Amino acid sequence: MRINRTRITVTALIAGAGLFVASVSPALADLLESDSYVIQFGNFNMTAGEKSGPSYNVTDTVGQTGAGPFGQYGSSTYFVGSGFQYIYQIDTFSFRISRVAIDLGELFVGSHNTGSHNLTITTRGAGGYSIYAYELHPLRHSTGSPNIPDTTCDSASCNQVTAGVWTNQSIPGFGFNITGHDIPADFIDSTYYRQFADNSAAEAMQKVMSSTNIASGRTGTVTYKAGISGSQAAGNYQTGVAYVAVPGY
Amino acid sequence: MWPSRDINIQSLPHPLTKLVAITCLALSVWLISPPTARAQAPSDSDDAYDLSISPPVTYLQVEPGKTVTHALTIENKGQQTLMVSPKIIDFQASDSGAGLDLQAENSFPYLASQTKAVLQETFALNPGQKYRLNLVLSPPLEAQEKEYHLTVLFAAAPVDYPRLEAGPRISGAIGSNLIVFVSPQQTNKGRLKLKEVKAPPLIDSLSALTFQVLAENVGSQATTASGSAHVLNWQKKTVAEFKFFPDMVLANSLRSLRPSLPATGSANPAFEPSGESTFRYKPLFLIGPYTIEVTFQSATTQEPLVFRVLALPFSLMLIVVLAPVLYFLAMYITKLTLASK
Numbered sequence: 064m065r066i067n068r069t070r071i072t073v074t075a076l077i078a079g080a081g082l083f084v085a086s087v088s089p090a091l092a093d094l095l096e097s098d099s100y101v102i103q104f105g106n107f108n109m110t111a112g113e114k115s116g117p118s119y120n121v122t123d124t125v126g127q128t129g130a131g132p133f134g135q136y137g138s139s140t141y142f143v144g145s146g147f148q149y150i151y152q153i154d155t156f157s158f159r160i161s162r163v164a165i166d167l168g169e170l171f172v173g174s175h176n177t178g179s180h181n182l183t184i185t186t187r188g189a190g191g192y193s194i195y196a197y198e199l200h201p202l203r204h205s206t207g208s209p210n211i212p213d214t215t216c217d218s219a220s221c222n223q224v225t226a227g228v229w230t231n232q233s234i235p236g237f238g239f240n241i242t243g244h245d246i247p248a249d250f251i252d253s254t255y256y257r258q259f260a261d262n263s264a265a266e267a268m269q270k271v272m273s274s275t276n277i278a279s280g281r282t283g284t285v286t287y288k289a290g291i292s293g294s295q296a297a298g299n300y301q302t303g304v305a306y307v308a309v310p311g312y
Numbered sequence: 313m314w315p316s317r318d319i320n321i322q323s324l325p326h327p328l329t330k331l332v333a334i335t336c337l338a339l340s341v342w343l344i345s346p347p348t349a350r351a352q353a354p355s356d357s358d359d360a361y362d363l364s365i366s367p368p369v370t371y372l373q374v375e376p377g378k379t380v381t382h383a384l385t386i387e388n389k390g391q392q393t394l395m396v397s398p399k400i401i402d403f404q405a406s407d408s409g410a411g412l413d414l415q416a417e418n419s420f421p422y423l424a425s426q427t428k429a430v431l432q433e434t435f436a437l438n439p440g441q442k443y444r445l446n447l448v449l450s451p452p453l454e455a456q457e458k459e460y461h462l463t464v465l466f467a468a469a470p471v472d473y474p475r476l477e478a479g480p481r482i483s484g485a486i487g488s489n490l491i492v493f494v495s496p497q498q499t500n501k502g503r504l505k506l507k508e509v510k511a512p513p514l515i516d517s518l519s520a521l522t523f524q525v526l527a528e529n530v531g532s533q534a535t536t537a538s539g540s541a542h543v544l545n546w547q548k549k550t551v552a553e554f555k556f557f558p559d560m561v562l563a564n565s566l567r568s569l570r571p572s573l574p575a576t577g578s579a580n581p582a583f584e585p586s587g588e589s590t591f592r593y594k595p596l597f598l599i600g601p602y603t604i605e606v607t608f609q610s611a612t613t614q615e616p617l618v619f620r621v622l623a624l625p626f627s628l629m630l631i632v633v634l635a636p637v638l639y640f641l642a643m644y645i646t647k648l649t650l651a652s653k
Contacts, residue, residue: 156368157389158486160361163470167479178479188368189559193411198480273411275570275589287480304480309403309463309487310368311411312560 156192158308159183169298170211170291175232179286181243182271182306184278190311191275194283197268198259202237202289202300211291211300213258214238222258223269225249229256235292237302243283245274256288259304268307275311361484362390363468369489371534371560375496377453379424384445384488386466388437394468397434398445403463403489405565412463412489420460420492424448436471449492457495459533459563463487491562493533502535504528504608507566509619511604517625520594523604525569529561537561537569539608543593546600552593598623 162180170176184192202211214221214229214236221227221238226249229238238256241247247270249255260266272283287304291297364387374380388394400423402415423431427448437443447464469483495501504527511523521543529535536558543552557570568589602623605616 154368155364155366155387156486156488157362157364158484159363159390160482160484163360163392163482164474164476165479165482166474166476168477170478176478180482186368189557190369191411195414202478202480268414270411275411289478298478299476300478301476302480303483305467305483305485307414307465307485307487309412309414309465310489312369312405312489312491312562 154187155185156188156308156310157183157185158194158306160306165287165304167287167289167300170289170300171297172235172291172293172295173233175288175290177286177288179284181282181284182308183280183282184272184308185280186278186310188310188312189277191273192278192281192308192310193273194271195268195307195309196239196259196271197262197266197305199303199305200263201261202302204296205299205301206296208296208298209294211235211237211289211295213261214256214288215258216256221256223260223266224257226251226255226257228254229288230254232290235290235295237287237289237300239288240286241271241283242286243272244281245272245278246283247271253286262305268305271306360390360392361394361468361470361482363387363394363466363484363486364389365466365486365488367488369491371491371493372449373493373495373498373533374422374449374451376451376455376494379448379450382447382449382490384447384464385442386437386445386486387442388439388468391439392470392472393439394437395434395471396437396443396466396468398431398464398466400431400447400462400464400490403461405461405562405567412461414463414465414487418462420449420462422449422451422455422494424450437468447490451494455494457501457532458493460492460494461562462490462492464490491534491560493563495533500535501531501533502529502561502563503531504535504537504539504561505530506606506608506617509604509606509617511619511621513621514626515598515621515623516627517598517623518627519598520592521598521602521621521623522590522592523619523621524589525556525591525606526566527561527569527608528566529563532563534560534562537567537608539606541571541591542605542607544603544605546602548603551595551602554591597625599625 160180160182165178165180167176167178182194184194186192198213200210201213204210212235213223214234216227216229216236216238217231217234218227221229226240226247229236236258238258240253240256241250242253249257257269260269262268271285272281274281289300291300366385366387370382372380372382386396400418400420402417402419403412404415405411406413427446430445435443445464465485465487467483467485473481493501507526507528509523509525511521515521523541525541527537537556537560538558539556541554541556542550545551554571557572559567559570561567570589571591600623602621604619604621606619607616
C-alpha cells in the first residue's frame with residue numbers, strides 16, 4: 064500500500080514536471096552577432112507596440128531588460144533604442160501639399176473662379192503642430208495691370224485674421240477658404256473666406272491649421288477664389304503662396 | 313483565397329499557356345494591390361510636394377567650451393525635385409499650449425562656422441532622396457547660461473511648376489524644433505510654478521466641474537510637467553484625481569497643462585476625457601463646496617494651490633420657483649378661457 068502510494072506520487076511528480084517543461088515557453092533570448100559585433104544576452108521583450116481604443120492611445124513595452132532610449136538619436140555618438148518607446152526620438156514630422164499650382168483659369172468680370180488642394184500633416188509628437196500661410200504679394204497681372212486686391216468679402220469685414228462670407232460674384236478680390244481638420248473657428252463653412260497675409264506689406268503669416276495633439280493624416284482643404292472688377296484686364300494673374308509647417312514641443 | 317494562388321504554373325502544358333498564366337498572375341496581383349501603389353501621379357496633381365523631417369523636436373544641453381553636433385534628416389517623399397534652403401530662426405512659446413510663434417531672427421550666437429556656411433546653401437532634393445544636415449554648436453567657455461528656442465526651417469519649392477493661366481504657385485517649409493540649453497551644470501534647472509487655476513466660482517449641480525491649470529517655468533531650463541490636480545468634496549475626500557500629461561514647459565514660459573488618464577485606484581468613476589487643456593469632473597450630482605488642489609512633483613514643489621468652487625442646484629431651484637408661477641398662469645388662462653365662453 065505504501066509502495067503504491069509512493070509510486071503514484073513519484074509518477075505524478077515526473078508527469079507534472081514533464082508537463083511543466085513541455086508547457087513553459089522557451090526563453091526569448093539570443094546571441095546576436097555578425098563579422099563585426101556580438102551582442103550577448105540580447106533579449107526580445109514579451110510585448111511592445113501601439114495600442115488604441117475609442118478614448119486612448121498608448122505605447123507599451125513589457126518584459127524589456129533595460130528599456131529606454133540611451134543617447135540622443137542623431138546627436139550622440141551612440142544610440143540604443145531598447146524598448147518600444149525609443150520611437151519617439153526617431154519619429155518624423157511629415158507635411159504634404161497635394162498640388163503646387165492652383166490654376167484658376169482666365170478671370171472675367173462678374174464671376175469668381177476657384178481651385179483647391181489639400182494640406183496633410185502627420186506627427187506622433189504630443190505637442191501637435193501648426194501650419195502658417197502667407198502670399199508673396201496680391202495677384203498680379205503679367206502685363207502690369209493693377210493687382211487684384213485681397214478680398215474684403217461681401218460686407219467688407221474680412222481680412223487676413225478674420226473670415227467673412229464671400230458669395231457675391233460682383234465683388235472682386237483674392238482669398239481662401241479652408242475646411243477639414245484643426246482649422247480656425249472663423250471658417251464656419253465653405254462660404255467664409257479670408258485674405259492671405261501679404262508678405263510684401265510685412266503682414267505676419269497666419270495659422271491655417273493647428274492642434275496640440277498627435278496628428279495622423281490631419282487634412283485641410285484650401286479653396287482659392289479670385290474675381291476681377293471692371294477696371295482690371297481679363298487674363299493671367301499670378302502670385303506665390305507659402306505654407307510653413309512646424310511641430311509643437 | 314485569391315484566385316492567383318490556384319494557378320500551378322509547372323503543371324501547365326505549353327510555354328504560351330505559361331506566359332498567359334504569368335500575365336494573369338501579374339494582373340491579379342496588380343488588381344488586388346492598393347490603388348495608391350499603382351497610381352501614376354502627374355506632375356501637377358497628387359503627391360506634388362511631400363516632405364518629412366526627423367527628429368521633429370530635440371532638447372539639447374551643451375556645456376560651454378564643448379562642441380555638440382545635432383543631425384537633422386529631411387526626406388522628399390513627393391514626385392518632384394525640390395530646391396531646399398535651410399535656415400534657423402527663433403520661436404516663442406505661446407501661452408495657451410504647445411503652439412509657437414516663429415520669429416524673423418536667429419538669436420543663437422554659437423553656431424560653428426561650417427554650419428553657418430551650410431545654412432547659406434540651397435540644395436536640390438530629388439524624389440525619394442534624403443539630406444542630412446549637421447548642426448555644429450560650440451559655445452565658448454565664457455558663454456552665459458541660457459536656453460534658446462530655435463526652429464530649423466527647410467523652405468522648399470519645386471524646380472518646375474506646371475503652366476498656369478492664373479492663380480497661385482505653392483511652396484512650403486517644414487521645421488524641426490531645437491531647444492538648446494547652454495550650461496556647465498548637468499542638473500535640471502527647470503522650476504515649475506503654478507500661475508493660475510481657471511474655474512468658475514459657482515456652478516450648477518447638474519453641470520460638470522471644469523477647470524484649467526496654467527503653469528509657469530520660472531527656471532532657466534525646460535522641464536516636464538509632473539504632478540496632479542485633486543478635486544475634494546465638502547468632506548475633504550478626494551473624488552477625482554488627474555495626473556498631468558508630461559508636457560514640456562520651456563524656460564520662462566507658460567503652458568496650459570493637460571490631464572492624463574486618472575491615477576490607478578483613484579476614486580474617479582466620473583472621469584471624462586475632454587481633450588485639450590480642460591480638466592473635467594462630471595458626477596451625477598454636484599453639491600456643496602469643492603476644492604481643487606494642484607501639486608507639482610519636483611524638488612521645488614510649493615504648497616498645493618487651492619481653488620474653491622461652490623456647486624448649488626440652481627436649475628432645480630429655478631424649477632421650484634417657476635413651477636408655481638407657471639401653475640397659477642395656467643390656471644388664470646384656463647379661467648379666462650372659461651369666462652369668455
